[in-house]
Amino acid sequence: MKNIAILGSTGSIGTQTLEVIRKNKKYFRVVALSKHKNQKLLQKQSKEFHPEFVSENLIKVATYKKADLVVNALVGEIGLAPTLAAIRLGKNIAIADKEALICGGKKLLAEAKKHHVNFIPIDSEHTGIWSILQKYPHKKISRIILTCSGGPFYKTPLEKLRAVTPAQALIHPTWRMGKKVTIDSATMMNKGFELIECCILYGVAPEQVEIVYHPQGIVHSAVIFEDNSIFVSISKPNMKIPISFALFYPKHPPQKFLKPSMKNLTIEKINDKLSSLKLCRAIAGKQVSVLKKLVEADELAVKKFLAGEIKFLEIVKFIKKSIR
Ligand SMILES: NC(=O)c1ccc[n+]([C@@H]2O[C@H](COP(=O)([O-])OP(=O)(O)OC[C@H]3O[C@@H](n4cnc5c(N)ncnc54)[C@H](OP(=O)(O)O)[C@@H]3O)[C@@H](O)[C@H]2O)c1
Known part of the structure; x- marks a missing residue:
């Protein structure tokens, strides 16, 4: 117990x-x-x-x-x-x-x-990577791949994003989450945060982390070791899976998980149209004081957007300005 x-x-x-x-x-x-x-x-x-x-x-x-x-x-x-x-x-x-x-x-x-x-x-991405590294603690990491399902506006052209309302941004196609992380997913700041987490949790440099577009949300992450062996984390998009792994560790959860459909899975180059990934990548290796500024600026920007004080397209710009 x-x-x-x-x-x-x-x-x-x-x-x-x-x-x-x-x-x-x-x-x-x-x-x-x-x-x-x-x-x-x-x-x-x-x-x-x-x-x-x-x-x-x-x-x-x-x-x-x-x-x-x-x-x-x-x-x-x-x-x-x-x-x-x-x-x-x-x-x-x-x-x-x-x-x-x-x-x-x-x-x-x-x-x-x-x-x-x-x-x-x-986190679906990080629990996957963490589980792989538990199995192979002595292997050297060459690269980490994070997938991104893109949020609600991935395919929406930039000019149409000007009029996005908080209600529209709060609808995520794959995950049901709290408001802050849902808006962060829509701006892709959430994925940028995950990149920074990779650098902290696994000691890799930002350039070792690659982010790819994977709309099905089934493949969460992968680790490529220096010997070119590749381990991939795959599951249904369901946060109860990473939560179960964390609660049961060091034991394996006893229940059966539902099998994800492996049909028509796609991986594409990511389109970072709001430059949120670029921003986080540039900051990922910096000292904690800069990382704190980023987190605080993002929290404030999301609050302002939800309160109708700034527009959707101003969120990442506001963050950039605040951390300068
Ligand atoms: N949700 C997901 O699927 C998901 C997936 C991956 C990672 N994450 C990460 O997990 C974290 C939690 O996300 P979430 O979606 O679960 O958020 P959430 O639904 O907004 O829940 C936040 C929780 O924190 C409490 N809380 C907020 N501000 C507080 C404060 N000042 N003092 C004390 N308690 C406070 C809230 O209490 P009240 O309800 O009483 O306000 C609520 O219980 C985030 O960092 C997110 O990025 C979430």
């Missing part, structure tokens, strides 16, 4: 984490949950999972004494301090919160190593 603390249980990743736990009650017990705006859902979750501790204080939840594994399902830099605090108390981490991961940079991994804790990314 593993004791789980969840930061952000009411969000997309948080609720899916609880769905996995609901189906595997003999393996997991929810001991702590964090509280934010959605009190109604939190109450419902508390009634079902009976956590011993619920609090607005993220550090107290992350360091709850009985927790073995802390799932960081928060969105934003806010998740960094509780994650660090949990690591320092020797708690294993499963992290979806990519903003915290980027702001923490290599320090997070160094702390995890120092305190002998597992640090497991939750």
Whole structure:
């Protein structure tokens, strides 16, 4: 029985984490949950999972004494301090919160190593790469391939993007996610963030990470080692798969996963029409202070867009300006 603390249980990743736990009650017990705006859902979750501790204080939840594994399902830099605090108390981490991961940079991994804790990314691309590297820890990475399904506007010409509304940008063709990551997917800043995460998590240079267009969302990532052996991560687009891997680690999830259709899979050169990938690639190798600026500028730009203060095409421009 593993004791789980969840930061952000009411969000997309948080609720899916609880769905996995609901189906595997003999393996997991929810001991702590964090509280934010959605009190109604939190109450419902508390009634079902009976956590011993619920609090607005993220550090107290992350360091709850009985927790073995802390799932960081928060969105934003806010998740960094509780994650660090949990690591320092020797708690294993499963992290979806990519903003915290980027702001923490290599320090997070160094702390995890120092305190002998597992640090497991939750993301279809990164869980795939991470699982491959668990199997082959001594092989040298030549390149990493990340796929990108492009979001709702990949095929829309630039001039038509001027009039995009928040409601249109919040519809993702493949994934049901929180608002911030959905807008980041529409601008492809999300993929740029994943490129930066690659550099942090696997110690590769930005030029070793290639991003390709794959609209079916079945192939998530690949690792090409220096001996030219290639390992590819393939599954249905379902976040409960990476979440299950993270929760069960070092064991393999016991359930069967549905087979994805392997018909008509396509891979094409990516069209970075908003230059978000170019921007993130240029910043990926920089110091943490620059990465933080990027994350903060992106958070603010998305907020402004959702509030109707800037247009869709101004999001990446706003970020570029803010980090100059
Ligand atoms: N969703 C996906 O499929 C997906 C896939 C890959 C990676 N990710 C990454 O996973 C992270 C979470 O994404 P998500 O889609 O699950 O986000 P989300 O649906 O917006 O959920 C965010 C969670 O964090 C809580 N929260 C937000 N601000 C907070 C604050 N200031 N203090 C305390 N709690 C706060 C929210 O609580 P309330 O509900 O009470 O506001 C909610 O529980 C992001 O970094 C995203 O990029 C998500």
